[in-house]
Amino acid sequence: MTDVLAATTTSTAHVDAHAASDHIATPLTDARSQLAEAVSLLGYADGLHQMLATPRRELSVAVPLRMDSGESRLYLGYRVQHNFSRGPAKGGLRYAPNVNLDEVRALAMWMTWKCALLDVPYGGAKGGLAIDPREHSTAELERVTRRYTSEILPIIGPERDIPAPDIGTDEQTMAWMMDTYSVNSGYTVPGIVTGKPISLGGSQGRASATSRGVTHIALAALRHVGLDPARSTAAVQGFGKVGADAARFLSEAGVRVTAVSDQYGAVVNTAGLDIEALSDHVRATGSVIGFAGGEPLDGADLLTQDVDLLVPAAVEGVLHDGNAGDVQAAVIVEGANGPTTPAADRILRERGVLVVPDILANAGGVIVSYFEWVQANQAYWWRADEVESRLEERMLSAWQHVLGYARARDLSLRTAATALAVERVAEAHRLRGLYP
Template sequence: MTIDASTSIRSSHESVGLGTDQDNPLTNARSQLEAAARTLGFDHGMHQILANPRREMIVQIPLRLDNGGVEVFTGYRVQHNFSRGPAKGGLRYSPHVSLDEVRALAMWMTWKCTLLDVPYGGAKGGITIDPRQYSRGELERLTRRYTSEILPIIGPERDIPAPDIGTDEHTMAWMMDTFSVASGYTVPAVVTGKPVSVGGSLGRSSSTSKGVVHIALAALEHKGLNPARCTAAIQGFGKVGAGAAELLAKAGVRVVAVGDQYGAVYSSKGLNIRHLAEHAGRTGSVAGFAEAEPVPSEALLELNVDLLVPAAVEGVLNRMNARKVQAKVIVEGANGPTTADADAIFQEAGTLVVPDILANAGGVIVSYFEWVQGNQAYWWTEAEVDERLEHRMLAAWHNLLETQRKLGLTLRETATATAVDKVAKAHKIRGLYP
């Protein structure tokens, strides 16, 4: 990595039209890029190339409802960069989806793939909808219409979607089938996170949680903490949070608090994660779990614990609550859960924050494994997948620590600068066309 602190760049407010709302995920993502560009001594042109998506598509999706009515939804697919390979990123169904959110998530995917040495660029998709309000049939029709609208820009060599908030392996099966029907033959590698029965990879469904826990345990030990004597709080009890809670408990960490969008629960003795999962499966939430006491959702982030895993949505750790956070280690299971203001506060307090582009990269690593298997039509055992996942995660962790010691930056600054530098070098080697 070449660093020239004497080289100046324009403010991102000038170069990319950055807003002033520091809780906006795109503002947060571009702020991180700006810091990396300054560290690396990039000129205005390179900064602009990396700050803006290569391609964006906005589509209107008419959906015929079960009652015969029609609603129209807005969908997005943003491809931030593909200098190092095809674009890769999840598909999110949420009432909070916006173009700026998808742009930010696509940018973070670029850095994540690069940091973990996965040969992809970043992408992200989303539809502004609350999937809980619609039937399975309605969601299938929505997914198939969305897929048909973005067909020109996706494919195994172009852009490979995967599940995210509000979507799952069935969503990916519908996408794969829609793409395959349009192609005239089955194309398993067009998406990842599929059911194993149609070309998915063993170990994919739990991969993000496993990656988070590999890094969390390593981070605790790095801080001189014995995981078997540590406590943890987890915000989010979906695909990532629930799996992380189970795996941390198996590793001996006492998970004392878990929350979701409906509420949070606490037990000083440690939660029985299996019983909590059964309760959440029956009721749809951790709220009301009889073996624990309720706590306000915002209070969960401020508990006196060793480890905090925000595994829900972006921006939950911000200037309003960062000074109240007592955790010694924060491992970001979600994308973008910490704003720039909160980062500065945590740095001042000596709190170790492991950034999302490393901590939750297990999903994209095993998505890459699935893509490789799909292209080769040769499938690995779950033990092989898990072993390769652990190796990739821990190798990236140790490489990040080594680079941090050389640069004297925070882990996030180091991770972002490392990834940004690799993407810029790939772009320079390829050159501008025409």
């Protein structure tokens, strides 16, 4: 495979030709654009570029569901394994009505870079089911999860591909997946998924790991640009798995969180929101709307609030060329996957806004998923303080590594992080060689 890795003048892989001419940004075009930039910087040949841009394995499945009413419905599901040169594939399972194969491909690619950047011995994968979990009973979600799991059984396993929770799924989903896989194996296999309930072999700290990682990076980034976190303000887009705890941890660290949004709307209080009271309100009503401790705000306006720190922690593509010029935050820390398009990246860099990329900022989840997998394989579980200290060390070490790489080469943090990750994956390819 030496010829593939030779440093030559790189021609753009055919997989990126369409993306480059496509003016409609999608998660997949964004992911391929970021890869193309890293490949050009590293001087890799076209053959390697195509290998890195193309998933190693994809599975599309039709998932029938027997509703509580007795009728049947059919949903489409996917599992994409982008790369496993550095270890078994790893990635979340997403339940959302707009899930499609290209989105899952992009998320799997980002997962590859995330694992490599944090030096976790995994490749990237992602799964998805095009279903709205809010429209189904618990019994229906259990049946559809078990059927989806049975459909992807041939390609998953603790040494092959380890799913985890994502948007629309949780520890209960993982418990059903673990049980389905275990029943088919004939014995209990706790290492088949991560993000499980603690009573089934889950890890302490896993549920809030992504949020804690975002917070560690956000505080470091604020200090890097000369801002004292205790005198800083923040806006958090998304008040779900990542955003809610990130807002809480930032508040506990002294950051004044002034605005929060969810898919229904937003609330703002320039004096600072009471995050605990807001969380109680969301648990009671299902939304941040109507919270008495803040004023109503249009959800889109949250992204352009006058704050020091912006944490987009919802979905892809929310920062784009149409609003990047209006962002007032000095620091953006990506809690979501792919919230900033390449066009927005260019605008924000020109304006001097520090953007900490998703593959670094939200990597806390995969780090503690790795810890959970290690614990399951050893049948020995760590204390919560051990998990937290090891998570913080990993996150801040990666932050310093990316920051140093970016400074030495005058790169954005995203380009530096992606180049570092791609370099590590390419090195694994080189060392393993090309079979046959």
